[in-house]
Amino acid sequence: MNTIEIRKGEIIQRSGELNSKIYNVNTGLLRSYTIDDKGKEHIYQFAPEKWMIADLGSPEKPCQLFIDAIEDSSVTVFEKDPDISPTDKIKLTNRMKVLQNRIIMLISASALDRYLHFIETYPNIIERVPQRMIASYLGVTPEALSRVRKNL
């Protein structure tokens, strides 16, 4: 468990690598994402201050997510430890709530509704992230998001 500085654009985990770390963001902003066979990025998660970010696969298996910094960041690195603290437990639960909501949005809501839900859930992130990344997170194209926004 140590703290490291990551500069904007720096990749700290690549798809296919082995990795047993969980990152806790102190300052800045990270993201995790996949790159599909057409070279297209699909963002899985944003992690601003106080959020955890990791590929949750088994430590001995190659992970499927890239993680990099959208802003210069300071993160604390943990091992994927079977022993977790009560605080981390709460975070884990919160994280799962987010996943739950997101899946529901993805299977049931239009691009517009997903966007509205997003700005409600992450009001602070919108200004810090390029629009195309939000589109990626929402599972739509940047063009589609631009058109959604045009209609307020």
Place this chain on the structure above:
Amino acid sequence: MNTIEIRKGEIIQRSGELNSKIYNVNTGLLRSYTIDDKGKEHIYQFAPEKWMIADLGSPEKPCQLFIDAIEDSSVTVFEKDPDISPTDKIKLTNRMKVLQNRIIMLISASALDRYLHFIETYPNIIERVPQRMIASYLGVTPEALSRVRKNL
């Protein structure tokens, strides 16, 4: 922590209710789902033997998921306890891996690919569940899934 029997079709949790329970399936098959404003179901999770199922929102807030039994089932009921055992921790981690994969599928894969991924991940569930429920899980209509299957 006690064990209860649930008959096929029985609803053990409704959207809007307060609920602080986590269900561990011993035998049978449960599902959780939402119903949108058009009355359409969107399945969030299937839970066969040895799986956990719950709405992970705060215990004091109304939950958003329905949970019912697709088959006669026997389930063990737990409180959403901040203290979890190492075994449960592993289950929780597995659960999050599933969520991760599912989100990636939803934001990046076609109906066909999602279906292929599904039968790979849950080969045993396909035969036990009506096709329209799988469609719901995949976030497509039954008609669309039927057409996907027609092309092998």
Place this chain on the structure above:
DNA sequence: CTTATGCATTGATGTAGATCAACAGGTAAT
């Protein structure tokens, strides 16, 4: 047997969002 209910399939048509392409402003590098 007859009727009813639920599921899968098929066809016709509609539409949200993808794709492709061009263009405009902003910022960084030379």
Place this chain on the structure above:
DNA sequence: ATTACCTGTTGATCTACATCAATGCATAAG
């Protein structure tokens, strides 16, 4: 200042999937 790059926007077209509606086929109920 000039070039290059990146992001967002807008338009034209395409397509995957939704929607609506009808049909067949089971199993269950009278």
